[in-house]
Amino acid sequence: MTDRWAELVSAALVGTDRRPYDGDLLGDAAVEVVRLRAGQVAPGAAAGRPTVAPAPAEEREAVGRAAAARLARILGGEHPRVLPEWLAAAAATGRRVPPQVLPELLDKGARDRSIRPQLGVLAGRRGRWLAALNPSWSYLLEEPTGEIWELGSQGDRRAYLADLRGKDPEAARRLLEEAWEKETPDDRARLLPLLDEGLSMADEPFLESALDDRRREVRQAAADLLTRLPESRLAGRMADRAARCLRVEGATIVVEPPAACDRSMERDGIRARPPRGTGERAWWLQQVVSRAPLRMWSTALLRTKIPDWAREVRSGWVRAAVLQRDPVWARALFACDPLADLLAVLPPVDQDEVAADFVRRHGVDGQMIMVLGGAATPWRQGLAQAVLSKIRQVAVTQPWNLSELSAMAGERIDPSLHFLAEGVEGVPGLLRFRADMMKELR
Known part of the structure; x- marks a missing residue:
């Protein structure tokens, strides 16, 4: 507490009748509050040393004046819902945003994860400099910057692997396999889903081994990818389980949900614990159906009566169409729901x-x-x-x-x-x- 603040507090407590004050007590107190909050001496400043390294020079050109002006209009409230489209289009140009909009954009990115990949490109080197100074903006440090696999951030490495996967799926998988044991569980969970691009049976042995990973998110990602490969060992195991759960008898489908969820089912991506309000057997049934190859059934079954467990079976087929990206089943299911x-x-x-x-x-x-x-x-x-x-x-x-x-x-x-x-x-x-x-x- 400064002497000046102590004087103001004393006058306010005892009253100016008893302790006369020459000036505007409340006005001066307001100024002193602001000064105390904003006027802290940064560590090292007293010794004349710079406390923060200056922002590095930018390497990328900023968007043009007209584009920057429109961004300011959007941030100012004119058609604010088109901001993600502006960011995506601007990021595709490889340019950056002007520095004066960085604080507002970084605040928005803290609330909206969907725009973070674009901000990783658009924020430039100054944006990363700011992110290192403000914990609320530190998410930016994990987004792609354009560096290479060995030296880049987590975001850079994801971007590099995704780009390589699109050009050479085999090389991308080998790169991930070689680094797999050294990756953190979080990084394995982030990198494995990138094999979705160019997925083939050549990836099956690696993905099958990933089903034994200690991290649940890694096992789930591996199971999701293997579900898209109808020739995979996981798909075969799921087909066997589904065949035991569903059978056609005349004009109806008879359903017998799994009685238990054993360790082999959990390894294949079946989650044992159901969401609140859902029964265990219903939950296991839905997941088994969703991971079984859709080719083992015909869309004609959508018109077949299911006396019991109909909701779970149809929900499983919907999830299967999404996981396996089957347009025939998706179209048939959309007509129903x-x-x-x-x-x-x-x-x-x-x-x-x-x-x-x-x-x-x-x-x-x-x-x-x-x-x-x-x-x-x-x-x-x-x-x-x-x-x-x-x-x-x-x-x-x-x-x-x-x-x-x-x-x-x-x-x-x-x-x-x-x-x-x-x-x-x-x-x-x-x-x-x-x-x-x-x-x-x-």
Whole structure:
């Protein structure tokens, strides 16, 4: 406590009648509070030494003036929901953001993990310098910077392995195998899912061995990848288990869930402990069905009666279609139960067709919004026209029910199709905003 603060406190406690004070007591106290909070002497400053190394010089060029100005407008509240699209497009150019927006963007990244990979590129060297000084921003230090496998951060190594996997799947797997025993459990859990790109039976021996890893997340990732390989040993074991659980008798499917979850099932990715509110046998059944090769069944079974355990079996088939990325099953299941996860399994052109048909037949509600959230962006002309027609139709009868659908249309339709939205309130302007945004970044 300084002498100045002690004087102010004393005058305030006993009153200025008893201890006269020459000046504005409350005003001076407010100034002193700020000074005490902000005016701390940094360690080493008294000795004349710099306490923090200066930020390193940038290596990458910043985005252009027009792009930077639009980013400032977005951060200032103009169409804030397009920020992830701006960041993704800007990161693809390999440029960085201007330094004055870094604190706000790093704060947003602390709350929203989805934009962190883009910030790893866009923040530049100054962003990493700031992240090293502020624990709330330290997440940035794990995002890719462009360094190589041996010297890079965790994010760099993930990016390097992902890039190599896309070019040479065999070399990427060998690189991971060679480093596997030296990796931390956290790094193994982050790196193994990258083998999803270019996955083949050549990866099966390595993935089978990963089922014995001590880390549960590693075992789960290995099991998910092996589930996508119908010729894998895991798929064969799951097929045997599923065959014991489901059998067709006449016009019905008879279901007998597993009686127990043994260690071999847990090794193959079956989690023994069910979520709260779910019975153990129901949970085990759903997981067995989800990891069994879908080719052992026909989609015609979706029309077959299941007297008992129907919900668990169908939930397992949905999960199987997503895990195995089976477009035939995804399309058949979507016809029974429209889910965004199933839509995302389909190729983009098929997504457009299926989602457009759903929009034409379905009313505007929460389910429509969720389904459209699974459609690949930007929306092509077919889906764009279906959504815009729905907006025009409902604007006459239920205008209060359109805010989210209109917002999604403006944010997700290919901005080059802005002419289709003429006359739809709020949509054409946002489409033109996005079109200009992309032009500036190019």
